[in-house]
Amino acid sequence: MRIKKNIAISESGFMFNPITGESFTVNPIGTEILQMINDGFESDQIIEAICNKYQVDQHTFDKDLTDFTGMLDHHHLSQHHDKEEA
Amino acid sequence: MTRKKLNIAVTGLNAIDSPGPGVAVIRGLLEAKSFDANIVGLAYESLEPGIYMHNLVSKTYQVPYPSAGVDVLLDRLQFIHQKEHLDVIIPNFDAELYSYIKIEGELNAMGIHIFLPTMTQLEERHKINLFDFGKKYAIKVPKSKVIYEISDIYDLQKEFEMPVVVKGKFYDAGIASNIDQVKSLFKKISAKWGLPIIIQEFVQGTEFNITGLGDGKGNTIAAVPMRKQYITDKGKAWGGISIADQTMLDLTNHFIGSTKWRGGFELELMKDKNNEFNLLEINPRMPAWIYLAVGVGQNIPEALVRMALGEEVTPYTTYDIGKMFIRYAWDMIVDISEFQKISTSGEL
Amino acid sequence: MEKLRYERPIIRRLDSEMPNKFGMRTDYRPTTQIEGVAVKTLIEEFGSPLFVISEKVLRSQYRKARKAFTTRYPKVQFAWSYKTNYISAVCNVFHQEGSWAEVVSGFEFQKALGNGVEGSKIIFNGPDKSEEDLEMAIKHNSLIHIDHLDELYTLTELADRHKTKPRVAIRVNMDTGVYPMWDRFGFNYENGQAWDALNKIMHSGKLELVGLHCHIGTFMLSTQAYAVAAGKLAELAIGVQRKFNHTIKYIDMGGGFTSKNTLKGAYLPGSDTNPSFDDYAEAITTALLNADFTAEYLPTLILETGRALVDEAGYVLGTVISNKRSSKGKRITIVDIGVNLMFTSFWYDHKVTPAQEFTQYAEDTTLNGPLCMNIDVIRESVSLPLLNKGDNIVVHSVGAYNMTQWMQFITLRPAVVMIDVDGKPHIIREKENLNTVNGQERIPIHLNRFEL
Structure with a gap:
């Protein structure tokens, strides 16, 4: 999964989709995950990194990550192939 | 002589098609002759236009909705006060007045002043109580009755002539010309806004408004009558003209004198076929068209601030007649970074 | 190196709504203790859910x-x-x-x-x-x-x-x-x-x-x-x-x-x-x-x-069982406090606060109880900070009627603890057990046995 290329993410966790004009806010851990996704991390790498850094077990975080990426899909912010979607 | 500087916080920056009075109030404050105002905006939502009017508002903070309770509001105001050293707050939304009246003591202790009606004044002019209000102060109000049960509707035929206005407790109203329509409006409005429902005599005529300021001792500090010239589909004035109607001014003096009204207000009046004024509603704050009052020579926002600070204010007695206000919409160009800042940090 | 406190990731769309006079947003502070006794300690000692009276x-x-x-x-x-x-x-x-x-x-x-x-x-x-x-x-x-x-x-x-x-x-x-x-x-x-x-x-x-x-x-x-x-x-x-x-x-x-x-x-x-x-x-x-x-x-x-x-003297403490999403993407949080214990949630919007620190991020949440009944809703819509499974919540002002109108339905009724004026907790009503229910029942002899 990738975040659509044209979507800007600020350090303060503000996301803007220039195609739809929608804005979003993301909490700090969400911003961190988005950064990892953009850097090409796969989910198991994200899980490992987060579980090493935060007080959370793999099961819980796995579930929360699925939920989070599910919401990215829900808001049409992600793409699952390399080709650019609108 | 240098004029004193005052930090004044203002709410109601939603200058939209059903506008809050904030931006108009601010324009009055910036034109004040007796002080230099530095305006701090207080906003609920990040798209209230006033937030982005940097020539009027130096800094805006988001504040919690009244539904969050006064403790949370006080916390936030304390935070803002530390940074901005507020002298006066002017709340402009009906829904927030209750909370501000409630915390007046705490605000005063912090050195912040407000100038609002008393809790009793706020309550007794409420839609539900308006009929009793009229009786108490000998002001003509349309006959109205508060009903809780749909079966009460049948008794209405004895007391009211059709059509009648069916109103919700907070919002919404409709005109019914027979009992079946009353029933259907009762169901529709009570489903949305709850009980009770207010049944009001329908008064046909021409709408007039008057805005003013009472000193809390029964004296009129300012009063400007206006006739709406253009009304939007939401019932808001988009254009109006100052008029010289002595009956309206007498009515206002009587209203202020008998209730000892404290603060700004707007009376909504309907002049019926007998040329008599019926009081439809009392708004317990300055109206969105308050800048007309400033423009005709009565700077009500300025006077209100001075009253809040405990100064003696000489009442305004004259104003220019035949001056119009014509409202217009104005598109500002705003960078998304500003929207981002207010949305994520609650400050801009 | 010590690990940081975890908060689940969230994303929220900024819906540009004009201030509606009747909009709801609730602001919170955590309730980590009641009369000096930590919520976590109370739950560890007396179980969850738990009624607490000051x-x-x-x-x-x-x-x-x-x-x-x-x-x-x-x-x-x-x-x-x-x-x-x-x-x-x-x-x-x-x-x-x-x-x-x-x-x-x-x-x-x-x-x-x-x-x-x-x-x-x-x-x-x-x-x-x-x-x-x-x-x-x-x-x-x-x-x-x-x-x-x-x-x-x-x-x-x-x-x-x-x-x-x-x-x-x-x-x-x-x-x-x-x-x-x-x-x-x-x-x-x-x-x-x-x-x-x-x-x-x-x-x-x-x-x-x-x-x-x-x-x-x-x-x-x-x-x-x-x-x-x-x-x-x-x-x-x-x-x-x-x-x-x-x-x-x-x-x-x-x-x-x-x-x-x-x-x-x-x-x-x-x-x-x-x-x-x-x-x-x-x-x-x-x-x-x-x-x-x-x-x-x-x-x-x-x-x-x-x-x-x-x-105001009564609280009910509970624990998050699960976080889910509705088909429309709305957050649902299931807690172990249901309407069987909180009859008053049918007519009040009870104040609910987390029992641990949290950040300013919040989600619009439906708070459901543990019963397998659709009506088991503690709050229809409440803006709540991000709760993890196992986190605790405190429901406020539940001292009246709940401890008399509560139902023994699906689950047993929990313990009630009173914290005395010196901050010492006492059980004032024991947690119910199987015998509380079965002890009142009588089985006719012909219904004693069965084979499956």
Whole structure:
């Protein structure tokens, strides 16, 4: 999964989709995950990194990550192939 | 002589098609002759236009909705006060007045002043109580009755002539010309806004408004009558003209004198076929068209601030007649970074 | 290196809405402890969910109420409303403070006796008093508040049979300008029923008329209604004095005072808008003092307020079972507190706070209980910080009615703990177990065995 290329993410966790004009806010851990996704991390790498850094077990975080990426899909912010979607 | 500087916080920056009075109030404050105002905006939502009017508002903070309770509001105001050293707050939304009246003591202790009606004044002019209000102060109000049960509707035929206005407790109203329509409006409005429902005599005529300021001792500090010239589909004035109607001014003096009204207000009046004024509603704050009052020579926002600070204010007695206000919409160009800042940090 | 506190990732779309006067957003601070005892410790020790009652708040509420009335009126007596919360430890806090008991069934009457309340200090209300109940009340010289004519006749017969003069009052209902009018209890004032009942009592000579009682409604946001009611009862009392030269000893204004809870559909929180004890006291005592009583005949004022004394003292602690999403993407959080324990969630928007620190990020959440029933909703829509599975929450102001109206349904009822004024927790009602249910059951022999 990738975040659509044209979507800007600020350090303060503000996301803007220039195609739809929608804005979003993301909490700090969400911003961190988005950064990892953009850097090409796969989910198991994200899980490992987060579980090493935060007080959370793999099961819980796995579930929360699925939920989070599910919401990215829900808001049409992600793409699952390399080709650019609108 | 240098004029004193005052930090004044203002709410109601939603200058939209059903506008809050904030931006108009601010324009009055910036034109004040007796002080230099530095305006701090207080906003609920990040798209209230006033937030982005940097020539009027130096800094805006988001504040919690009244539904969050006064403790949370006080916390936030304390935070803002530390940074901005507020002298006066002017709340402009009906829904927030209750909370501000409630915390007046705490605000005063912090050195912040407000100038609002008393809790009793706020309550007794409420839609539900308006009929009793009229009786108490000998002001003509349309006959109205508060009903809780749909079966009460049948008794209405004895007391009211059709059509009648069916109103919700907070919002919404409709005109019914027979009992079946009353029933259907009762169901529709009570489903949305709850009980009770207010049944009001329908008064046909021409709408007039008057805005003013009472000193809390029964004296009129300012009063400007206006006739709406253009009304939007939401019932808001988009254009109006100052008029010289002595009956309206007498009515206002009587209203202020008998209730000892404290603060700004707007009376909504309907002049019926007998040329008599019926009081439809009392708004317990300055109206969105308050800048007309400033423009005709009565700077009500300025006077209100001075009253809040405990100064003696000489009442305004004259104003220019035949001056119009014509409202217009104005598109500002705003960078998304500003929207981002207010949305994520609650400050801009 | 120590790991950082975890918060689940969230994304929220910025919906650009203009301020709607009726928009809802709630701001929170965590409730990590109650009266100095950590929520986590309470749950570890006594389980989750858990009802917690603060003895300190019970006493301070009572003292606030008493002060509001006694500073305005010379003769005041409180009677603890058993139905609001009849856990004995709670009742006894109020009895220690000086409250009599107000009961509405034979069961509650026995509970009050069991707690050690003298029969003469028990007020017996309610429409359902059996002959045995009435005999018990007569035997203990209690104050019997007559609800209807059938009860009046039964009492007259019992008085004959036992050769005694029971002490009675009548309950009066009336129009106080509020809706709904509670006219199904007692005798109506406006149509003359009340006066008629008083005549019957006085002419029979078999009952000792000592008081007048009313209870005009529940969660009364208008104090003016109490002033109207007090005025009308005073008029009746003065009428009895004039006609029969008989002095009414007390006027019992019942209960119905609000707590600080927020009713569903209210815009401003109850903590900002609901009347205080001083507001109620001012309305009631002014009406009584302005009535035509001479100083020597001024009746005692009895108050049966329950909710306003106990609601704020009660909390229920719970634990997050799971976070889910609805088909529309809305956050659903399931907790172990259901409507079976919190009956009041049907009419209040209870304040819910997390029991641990959190950041400013929040999600619009539906808070569901653990029952497999669609109606098990604690809050339909509440903006809550991000809760993880296993996190704890605290529901506030649940002291009234929940610990008497709770249902044994699907799950067993949890323990109730009282934290004393020194901050020490005591179990005041044990967690129920299988035997609580099975112990009452009997299985016919032919249903004892089966094979599957």
